Amino acid sequence: METAAWTQAVRHPFGLGRLLPLGGPADGAWITERAAVEALGRAANEIAGVRLESLRIGPAPLEFVSEPAVRPPAGAMPPGPLTIEAAFSASLGQPLPETAEELRSRLLDAAARRLGLTTVAADLRITDLHEVPQTGTEARTAARPITPTPTPYGTAAAPTAAPRSSRPVTGAGFPRGLGGDLADVATGVPGVAGLTTVLGSRPVRTQDRADPPDRRVEVHLAVAPGHHPLEVARAVRTAVADAAATGAPGPVTVAVLITETAA
Numbered sequence: 001m002e003t004a005a006w007t008q009a010v011r012h013p014f015g016l017g018r019l020l021p022l023g024g025p026a027d028g029a030w031i032t033e034r035a036a037v038e039a040l041g042r043a044a045n046e047i048a049g050v051r052l053e054s055l056r057i058g059p060a061p062l063e064f065v066s067e068p069a070v071r072p073p074a075g076a077m078p079p080g081p082l083t084i085e086a087a088f089s090a091s092l093g094q095p096l097p098e099t100a101e102e103l104r105s106r107l108l109d110a111a112a113r114r115l116g117l118t119t120v121a122a123d124l125r126i127t128d129l130h131e132v133p134q135t136g137t138e139a140r141t142a143a144r145p146i147t148p149t150p151t152p153y154g155t156a157a158a159p160t161a162a163p164r165s166s167r168p169v170t171g172a173g174f175p176r177g178l179g180g181d182l183a184d185v186a187t188g189v190p191g192v193a194g195l196t197t198v199l200g201s202r203p204v205r206t207q208d209r210a211d212p213p214d215r216r217v218e219v220h221l222a223v224a225p226g227h228h229p230l231e232v233a234r235a236v237r238t239a240v241a242d243a244a245a246t247g248a249p250g251p252v253t254v255a256v257l258i259t260e261t262a263a
Contacts, residue, residue: 016198019076019257020057022116022230025066029116029233030076031258032198033057036115039261040084043110047102049091053127056085057111060120070253071216081120084111089128100124115261116230178244179204185243186219189236191227196220198259206244213250217241222260229261 017033037055044052059065065080072078084107090099104122111117183195183204195203203220217240223229233256244252 016259017056018058019073020082020117021068021077021079022233022258023079024118025079026069027079027116027230027234028068028070028237028254029230029256029258030073031115031117031229031261035259035261036111036117039115040107040110043106043114044086044088044103047099047106049094049130050099050103051089051130053087053089054085055087057082057117057119058085059083063120068255070255072255073218073257076257079118081118082111084108084119084122085125086122087125087127089130090126092129092131096126096129100126114228116228178206182206182217182219182240182243185239186221186236189232189239191224191232192236193222193224193260193262196222196259208249210249215244215248215250215252217244217252217254218257219254220257220259223258223262225262229258233258 015034017037019030020033020036021027022029022031033056036057040055040057041052044050044055059077060081060083063081065078068079086103086107088103090096104124107122108119111119179202186192186204187195197203198220205218207216208214209216219236219240221232221236223232236256237254241252241254244254
């Protein structure tokens with residue numbers, strides 16, 4: 001099976017969607033489409049009368065993409081502008097053009113300000129109009145998450161998960177050695193809620209190469225409430241790179257993949 005097809009086949013059961021670039025080429029950070037969709041869904045949920053039916057984020061057509069400064073996670077998109085595509089229903093109580101413009105503005109603002117995505121457009125499609133309830137406040141429905149929330153590293157899945165603390169989770173249970181040490185470093189960075197095994201493998205991956213000599217590290221993590229995903233990713237890259245430099249055969253590069261965010 002070709003690499004791209006294999007990557008998609010692996011991602012599909014986990015419902016990750018695309019792996020979207022965060023920030024610019026030098027940031028070395030990515031976020032799963034599912035995590036981004038959930039964050040944008042929360043922003044859309046703040047608009048009265050709007051019900052998101054679907055939401056996708058992908059590459060903007062005919063836009064320039066860049067070579068990332070570090071090796072990206074398998075199948076990740078190169079840094080470049082993105083487009084949001086959303087389908088929604090709206091209330092008859094508000095002018096449709098105004099509702100659509102507010103939704104577009106909220107989605108683009110949340111993508112840039114809350115996450116750090118580079119978005120150039122939000123293409124919207126109205127699917128239905130519904131009447132305003134006669135009494136009470138209309139229920140607002142956020143965009144459907146692509147899949148259930150990933151389980152933090154070192155914890156077991158439960159039917160009802162307890163609220164995640166904003167305090168860092170240690171790398172307890174991770175095999176000792178370089179990977180375990182780097183896991184402790186990553187979980188000690190403010191804003192890291194925990195490491196994740198959403199791809200079914202270790203959340204910290206290391207590779208030492210002899211030709212050319214270098215050390216590559218990839219970290220998968222969840223971002224705690226109240227923290228900006230891109231800023232957390234940058235801090236993790238700096239901390240992990242410093243820790244991984246000891247005994248490295250050459251330069252160290254670190255890539256971060258965010259699989260969950262409360263932003």
